[in-house]
Amino acid sequence: MNAHLPAAAEPRRHRLPGAVLNCSVTGAGPAVLLLHGWPQTRYAWRFVQPLLEQHYTVVVPDLPGFGASARLPGGYDKKSVAAILHALMSHLGFATFHVVGHDVGGQIAYPLAACYPASVSSLIFVEAGIPGLGHSERAANPLLGGSWHFGFNMLDDLPELLLAGRERPYLEYLFRRDTIGLFVTEAIGDADLDVYARALAGPGAVRATMGYYRSLPADIEDNRALCRNAPLAMPVTVVGARYGIGLGWLDSVREAAPAVSSHLIEDSGHYVPEEQPEQLVSLIGTTIAELP
Incomplete structure (x- = not known):
């Protein structure tokens, strides 16, 4: 049993068409699907889940290719991953649910909401937006203030070569860098880094998780088509962090949804679910409470 999570949050594997997902379901009430970012796992929600499950049913999967979920041979474009997650929620018996996506999880949340609007009651992007x-x-352009890791992670084969046996130093650099890293440095300590490093060092994990970056050209085309044909009608919120991306992705979400609310969390870097879980849970609760 993972010492960092309560027993009730222990996950189980769910076999779906084309994928096996590791996922926990806790609490009671309206369903909230939490989608973690890269390079993390469902462990990123360890502080949010116990707070949220007091009022909601909280569904927390490892995304395909991450953590203890299956490494797919391909199909990491966000539209395909969204279809898998929709199948997961149907498998669990949830016809409607709220979605909170951090980082890459937010990129998946968009096609999930656009392709299955009858299922997604509300959508919250956390330090995330819509590519394209x-x-x-x-x-993705460091010359314009973006992060260099987009280009590196998109390269074929090279990340697998260079990161083999060096997963932890790479993650330590990403989490602890001054720009778009942690502001609350103790939120991801050495033991937490070990959890993420072990996950990334698993067989096929680098290849699988880099697939989310290598799919970006396809995602951009998909997102532009969805934006033209399926504007988001559900309530949409963008949450940024003062020392992370902030609201730099807000314009991308406004292009896809007619009404978007936004919030900037102070005293947080990019990893809001771990740095400021109480504030994030409060925003989630407010968003759901304001629904008609």
Whole structure:
């Protein structure tokens, strides 16, 4: 048993068409699906889940290719991953649910909401946006203030070669860098880094998780088509962090949804679910409470 999680949150594996997902379901009430970012796992929600499950049913999967979920041979474009997650929620018996996506999880949350609007009651992007819309191309361009890791992670074969046996130093650099890293440094300590490093060092994990970056050209085309044909009608919120991406992705979300609310969390870097879980849970609760 993982010492960092309560027994009730222990996950189980769910066999779906085309994928096996590791997922926990806790609490009672309206369902909230939490989608973690890269390079993390469902462990990223360890502080949010116990707070949220007091009022909601909280569904927390390892995304396909991450953690203890299956490494797929391909199909890491966000539209395909969204289909798997929709199948998971149907498998669990949830016809409608709220979605909270951090980082890459937010990129998946968009096609999930756009392709299955009858299922998604509300959508919250946390330090995330929609590739291909707004000025999102800046995120991948370090000359314009974006992060270099987009280009590195998109390369074929090289990340697998260079990161073999060096997963922990790479993650330590990402989490502890001054720009778009942690502001609350103790939120991801040495033991937590070990958890993420072990996950990334698993067989096929680097290849699988880099697939989310290598799929970005396809995601951009998919997102532009969805934006033209399926504007989001559900309540949409963008949550940024003062010392993370902030609201730099807000324009991309506004292009896809007619009404978007936004919030900037102070005293947090990019990893809001771990740095400021109480504030994030409060925002989630407020968003759901304001629904008609």
